[in-house]
Structure formats: C-alpha cells, structure tokens
Amino acid sequence: MKVPLLALVVALASTVAAVPAGAEPLTPIVFVHGQQGSAQQWQSNAKRFSGNGYPDALLHAYEYDTSIPTNDRAVADLEAFIAAVRARMRAAKVDVIAHSRGTTVMHSYLSSPERAASVRKYVNVDGRSSAAPPGGVPTLALWGSLQPNGSIGGATNVHLTTLGHTETTTSADGFAHMHRFLRGRPALTTRVLPEPPGLVRIAGRATYYPQNEGLAGLLQVWELDPLTGARRGEPRHSARTGADGSFGPLPVNGRAHHELVVLREGQVPHHFYFEPFERSDRFVRLQVSRPGGITDHIDRCPTHSALTVIRNREWWSDQPDSDRLELNGVNVLTADVSPRLRQVIAAFAFDDNCDLASTPGAALPPFAALPFLTGVDAYLPTRPEGTIRVTQTARGTGGGSRTIAVPNRPSDAHAVTVQFKDYLDVGTGGPRATSP
Helix, strand or coil: CCCCHHHHHHHHHCCCCCCCCCCCCCCCEEEECCCCCCHHHHHHHHHHHHHCCCCHHHEEEECCCCCCCCCHHHHHHHHHHHHHHHHHHCCCCEEEEEECHHHHHHHHHHCCHHHHCCEEEEEEECCCCECCCHHHCCEEEEECCCCCCCCECCCEEEECCCCCCCHHHHCHHHHHHHHHHHHCCCCCCCCCCCCCHHHCEEEEEEEEECCCEECCCEEEEEEECCCCCCECCCCCEEEECCCCCEEEEEECCCCCEEEEEEECCCCCCEEEEECCCCCCEEEEEEEEECCCCHHHHCCCCCCECCEEEEECCCCCCCCCCCCEEEECCEECCCCCCCCHHHCCCEEEEECHHHCCCCEEEEECCCHHHCCCEEEEECCCECCCCCEEEEEEECCCCCCCEEEEEEECCCCCCCEEEEEECCCCCECECCCCCCCC
C-alpha cells in the first residue's frame, strides 16, 4: 500500500529532533578531516546532526591537501575558512570536530589566543594527545583503536577502542558523544533518518585524491535498475562542475540506486555507484586520481573490469566476527588483505598483470604499504551487458548484507568506484546505538 506523501512527511517530522523551546541557539559546526581524508568522512554524522535539528547550512567541511607533509598551509587556510563561516552565518564562534591529522591541524590553530577565541567547543577524534585542552577551549576527546591510550588533560576523554580509526568519527556511537558534548543533552536519535524520497537533494564536489583539489568536468546523474546497475532512461541531471569541482544541490529519488559519472576531456569516464541516498547529502565526494597517482598501479585491460570499493568504516577480515566483501559471490577480504591493524577503508580490485586469473589472499603492492588502502587480484572477466554484484556483509550484530550492482565494463575504457554506507541501520531496523 502506498503511503500518501503528506502522511509520510508528517510521520517523519514527528521523529526528527526539533530544537527545544528556549534552547541555546545552534552554533555552526566545522568538520576537519584527517590524512588522505575529505568531507566524505563526515557524510553520516552530518546527516545525524541534520536529523537532530541542525539546518544543513550550519554544517561545514574544511578540506586541505594532505599530500603536503607540513600543516602551515592547512592552518592558514582553516583560519580563513572559519572566518568566512562566521561571517556568512553571523556567528561569534563555531564548534569544531577534527579527526586524526586534523587534530594536529586544530592544536596548531588553537595555539593562537585570537584563533582560539573563535571556537566555542572542540571535539578531538582519535588523534593528538596533550597535557591540557588546546587553546583552553572546552574539549571532548574520543579515542578509537588507533590511539587507545590517548588523553587530553582537563578534557572529557572517552575511549571507544572497539571501533576502527575512521569508524570512531563516522559511527553512531561517536556521534552520540559529540552531540551530547556540543548540545549539553543526548541526541534524540543516533540514526540517519530518511526523508520523503521526493525531498532528497545531493551536493558535493568532484576532486583529485588526496589533494582535495577541485575537478572541472561534466557530471551526469543516472537512475539505475538496482538488480543490474543498468541505466533507466535519460540522465536525471547533466551539468558542468564548478571550478572547485562543486555541483548541486540536485534532486534525486531517495529510494533509487544512482550512478554519478564524471566526464573529462582526454580521460576515461569515471563511474560512481552508491546505495540509495535516503537523506539529503551535501558532502558527496567524487574522487579521482591524477596521472601519476595511486590508480596508475591498477592494471587495465579490455579483458577485465576493475573496481575501487569504499566504506568509511574499516574492513576487518582477521577477526572472529569479520566483514565480507564479495564480488560476484567471491569474498576478497582474507586475513592478509585487510587485517584490523591496517585500518583499511578502500579496496582496489583488478586483474593483476592481466593474466586472466585471480590470486586470492594476497594484498597487492603498492596498495598494501599505504595507510587505509588495500589491493586484491580479482579477475572479473568483461562480459557485454554483464553485471558485477558487489556485496558487503558487515561485522556486528544485525549488520546484514547489501549489494550494489554495477555494469561489467572493460577497465581500459572505464574507471569504477563503489561506495557503501558506513552505518548499519537505515532509518528503522538494524542495531541502534545508545546515548552515553
């Protein structure tokens, strides 16, 4: 039975956290990512803040070039970014949530009393320790499995050492602590609440990885058959990205699977496949590698397909309760490919040496030597009109399996990225985090 749109809107509105009468006005939030990161690491928690009464206009992601080994430029650009947010929002101060290397950037930023005066509260996620809250700013420090003994003197320190390094900042558990610290009360929900499918909008940037430099090109958005990944009809959108790679907001069907493809002169099309966008998302990132970058190490031939699979929650394959990542029914996550200690969030799957054979269990160089990445030798033969079913089975109670179907395209003519959500629940059902 179809639910009338008005009834659906009313039902959802009753579950979304409203700002209580007389509550302190909301402060803009600035998210600062870590090494090789981007706004992508903040997609889920931005949606959770949105579902707890934060307008999207108050949520801002600062991005910087982590291929630069020093932080002077990152700190200077962050100063300008925060000043611009304060001016645009007419806010005296901002709240900042930083992760990993981003915490080092923030400690340097807050070392200046003038800059520290612009920050109301600070959340330090699985990154730098210190003897006192940086800049004297009230601080919450969350520590995951990469920094299990981390501590900031005088701060509220919470150790979530069962979580992966990236998972600490993307998880519902992490969000519950962040919200309570920033708002002084528990979140009414730690779930990503769906919106009526006709109200969902997506926006973001096409960028070079890991520089976070904007990529100009033509963006197409297609709605897909969820079983085959085949396109349905004409593109829903076709538009040029801005000089900074920006696009949107673009309306999409919140219940449908979508392909976003970036077309650039002289380069192969880069196709991005997602689970349904059940809630508006302003932090979508379409990341490609420059010539000479990491994807140059992918062997590309007309005989096989190559995939990059991303999830901003670590793939663990050496635990009693492990993740599975299946390509057409074959699990490619073995103990050596994505052990817990490697904190893998992206897997590159391709036919190594184009030899028409798979070598399961071996993590390919140079991916195996780089943080957060792994590579697997998986021969996915090219078949006209064929489909590759990419299935994840997530660790954790109630994790369940999800599948994204993508067309079977030759790797010498197409680049393909598949992104799974990093949370297990979708609105209703699935495990639920509890507030601290």
